[in-house]
Amino acid sequence: MTSAAIRYADPAATLGALNDVINLQLAHRSVRRFQPVDVSGETLAALVAAAQSAPTSSNLQPWSVVAIRDPARKARLAVLAGNQAFIEQAPLFLVWVADLDRARRLAVRAGTVVAATDYLETTVIGFVDTALAAQNAVVAAASLGLGTVFVGGIRNHPAEVAAELGLPPHAVAAFGLAVGVPDPTEPAGVKPRLPQEAVLHHERYDADAADKHIPVYDERLAAYNTRFGLTGDWSSRVLDRLRGPESMAGRHRLRQVLERLGLPSR
Amino acid sequence: MTSAAIRYADPAATLGALNDVINLQLAHRSVRRFQPVDVSGETLAALVAAAQSAPTSSNLQPWSVVAIRDPARKARLAVLAGNQAFIEQAPLFLVWVADLDRARRLAVRAGTVVAATDYLETTVIGFVDTALAAQNAVVAAASLGLGTVFVGGIRNHPAEVAAELGLPPHAVAAFGLAVGVPDPTEPAGVKPRLPQEAVLHHERYDADAADKHIPVYDERLAAYNTRFGLTGDWSSRVLDRLRGPESMAGRHRLRQVLERLGLPSR
Numbered sequence: 271m272t273s274a275a276i277r278y279a280d281p282a283a284t285l286g287a288l289n290d291v292i293n294l295q296l297a298h299r300s301v302r303r304f305q306p307v308d309v310s311g312e313t314l315a316a317l318v319a320a321a322q323s324a325p326t327s328s329n330l331q332p333w334s335v336v337a338i339r340d341p342a343r344k345a346r347l348a349v350l351a352g353n354q355a356f357i358e359q360a361p362l363f364l365v366w367v368a369d370l371d372r373a374r375r376l377a378v379r380a381g382t383v384v385a386a387t388d389y390l391e392t393t394v395i396g397f398v399d400t401a402l403a404a405q406n407a408v409v410a411a412a413s414l415g416l417g418t419v420f421v422g423g424i425r426n427h428p429a430e431v432a433a434e435l436g437l438p439p440h441a442v443a444a445f446g447l448a449v450g451v452p453d454p455t456e457p458a459g460v461k462p463r464l465p466q467e468a469v470l471h472h473e474r475y476d477a478d479a480a481d482k483h484i485p486v487y488d489e490r491l492a493a494y495n496t497r498f499g500l501t502g503d504w505s506s507r508v509l510d511r512l513r514g515p516e517s518m519a520g521r522h523r524l525r526q527v528l529e530r531l532g533l534p535s536r
Numbered sequence: 537m538t539s540a541a542i543r544y545a546d547p548a549a550t551l552g553a554l555n556d557v558i559n560l561q562l563a564h565r566s567v568r569r570f571q572p573v574d575v576s577g578e579t580l581a582a583l584v585a586a587a588q589s590a591p592t593s594s595n596l597q598p599w600s601v602v603a604i605r606d607p608a609r610k611a612r613l614a615v616l617a618g619n620q621a622f623i624e625q626a627p628l629f630l631v632w633v634a635d636l637d638r639a640r641r642l643a644v645r646a647g648t649v650v651a652a653t654d655y656l657e658t659t660v661i662g663f664v665d666t667a668l669a670a671q672n673a674v675v676a677a678a679s680l681g682l683g684t685v686f687v688g689g690i691r692n693h694p695a696e697v698a699a700e701l702g703l704p705p706h707a708v709a710a711f712g713l714a715v716g717v718p719d720p721t722e723p724a725g726v727k728p729r730l731p732q733e734a735v736l737h738h739e740r741y742d743a744d745a746a747d748k749h750i751p752v753y754d755e756r757l758a759a760y761n762t763r764f765g766l767t768g769d770w771s772s773r774v775l776d777r778l779r780g781p782e783s784m785a786g787r788h789r790l791r792q793v794l795e796r797l798g799l800p801s802r
Contacts (some may be wrong), residue, residue: 274585277585277588277589283692284580284627285578285582285585286576286578286579286581286582287576287578287581287582287680288582289679289680290556290557291556291557291560291675291676291679292582292585292586292676294557295571295586295589295590295672295675295676296585296586296589297589298589298590298591298795300591301570307712310552310553312551312552312553313552313553314736315551315552315553315732316551316552316553316554316558318732318735318736319540319543319551319558319562319732320558320561320562320643320737322543322729322730322732323543323561323563323564323729323734324561324671324674325564325671325674325686326646326686327686327688328582328773328774328777329757329770329773330774330777331729331730331735333734333735333798334735334736334737334741334746335736335737336737336738336739336740336741337737337738337739338739339738339739340739343639343739365729371743371747372734372743372747373774373775373778375743376750376771376774376775377775377778380771380775381548381591382775382779383777383779383780384774384775384780385778385779385780385781386777386779386780386781386783386788387776387778389781389787389788389790389791390783390790390791390794390801391691391784391787391788391790391791392778392784394663394691395688395715395789397660397664397667398573398662398663398664398666398667398710398711399667400664400666401663401664401665401668402667402668402670402671402674403673404668405590405591405667405668405671405672406669406671406675408590408591409557409561409675410557410558410561413555413556413557414553414555414558419591420591420593421595422593422661425657425660432610435737435740435741436741436742437739437741438741438743441741444664445664461595463589463597464588464597466581466584466585466588468638469584469588469597469599469600469601470580470584470600470601470603471600471601471701471703472603472604472605473601473602473603473604473606473609474602474702475600475602475603475633475701475702475703475704475707476702477637477638477641477704478637480600481638481641484663489643491595501576504595505642505646507594507595508594508596508639508642508644508650509639509642509643509648510651511594511596511647511652512596512639512643512650512651512652512653512658513648513650513651513652514649514650514651514652515651515652515655516598516693517652518652518655518657518658521655522652522655522657524646524655524657524660525655525656525657525675525801525802528656535656535791536791
């Protein structure tokens with residue numbers, strides 16, 4: 271099977287433009303089981319350099335990253351992020367921080383204000399630029415043979431995470447990233463994605479044309495899930511996950527928590 | 537100069553872990569001048585496959601992308617995004633859409649609700665996952681010799697952009713991405729970033745230790761800007777850009793606009 275066929279769980283899927291970089295991207299999978307091998311400081315520096323090389327709105331660079339290796343701190347973060355044990359097991363846990371405080375500190379030192387940091391638009395820039403950077407780190411890690419998985423659960427308790435990491439106000443942990451050498455015994459694969467026709471539109475958005483491709487994907491994902499002892503097709507899993515506040519692990523309070531952290535996002 | 541030395545505008549900067557992928561990432565620059573050469577459908581498919589291979593929270597895949605080649609539509613979008621002429625000039629303009637409507641449509645067809653889509657947390661997931669995907673497309677494009685630049689200006693007038701692209705409710709254009717073969721006559725370089733020590737923390741956030749590295753960066757960026765006929769160091773540019781609503785090109789209204797677009801983000 272080609273990398274495209276695996277990505278789409280569709281033996282007929284092919285791509286006309288391919289190279290080593292794109293094949294590396296297509297082969298991405300989440301890694302949640304790691305070998306007991308450290309990630310060196312040199313490797314960490316390469317991941318951060320890749321992250322910093324991602325585009326950033328107006329060169330604001332509105333993010334920071336906290337590298338965590340201390341087992342006790344990883345254990346506490348694992349609990350805060352929904353009891354995800356692999357956070358403890360990963361040799362390196364990176365917490366990516368949407369950070370508008372660096373600009374606030376510049377303003378304080380210059381005796382001026384940066385009132386734009388109070389608006390949702392600027393919070394969005396913070397999250398988006400943090401994500402662009404972190405994704406570059408994910409690809410760089412893969413190129414070095416490392417596995418990663420994002421941890422959105424770090425937003426289950428943003429105030430407690432901020433206290434644990436000593437974050438200043440005007441900053442929030444956007445997501446975690448566990449990093450390490452993959453343990454090949456982990457039962458996991460490349461998760462199939464929606465057919466391209468379901469997400470790619472030409473000139474104008476066409477919901478009916480796109481959604482025609484969801485039923486075949488539901489079948490493919492259900493078959494994939496069965497391989498790993500899981501049940502449910504894609505649609506039913508999306509509906510479960512987005513049912514309401516009760517399915518959000520406390521994250522329905524994000525807006526109020528951001529306000530308390532000095533990111534009113536108005 | 538090594539790729540790290542160029543990225544940090546610091547002849548002494550080196551990285552111990554490097555390979556072709558990371559060198560490609562380090563060499564990133566924004567491209568705003570393109571050769572009059574089309575981007576093929578095959579290439580577009582590879583970019584979208586790379587994008588879809590990025591991680592996504594709970595496999596929600598909460599994004600869509602609209603590929604625009606029609607010159608008249610590109611011209612209208614160029615105006616809406618702050619009169620950025622390179623949007624018209626780019627052979628391919630991708631509008632990345634944070635899209636919670638696909639899940640809403642699933643819910644309508646299933647006779648249920650996805651109330652989580654009303655919360656800021658879910659809007660954030662939409663923007664973050666869209667960014668992770670788009671950054672993979674940026675790296676894939678670079679690997680194919682293409683240049684790109686993100687266009688945050690697409691958020692200057694989100695309602696008008698939604699109308700132009702026929703977006704459904706519960707969806708918003710997160711950012712644009714101009715794509716094409718770089719015109720080598722463009723006067724542009726690799727923009728230096730903050731020293732790593734200014735963004736990377738160990739175990740806990742340390743603002744004083746990080747900010748010590750800003751003055752040398754201000755000097756480096758001012759020197760870089762001078763090369764391209766621009767003035768100002770990094771700090772002064774950040775303070776200008778974030779001064780207040782008047783420096784936000786209308787985007788201080790994002791929260792109200794999202795509400796009108798069916799993304800109350802509460």
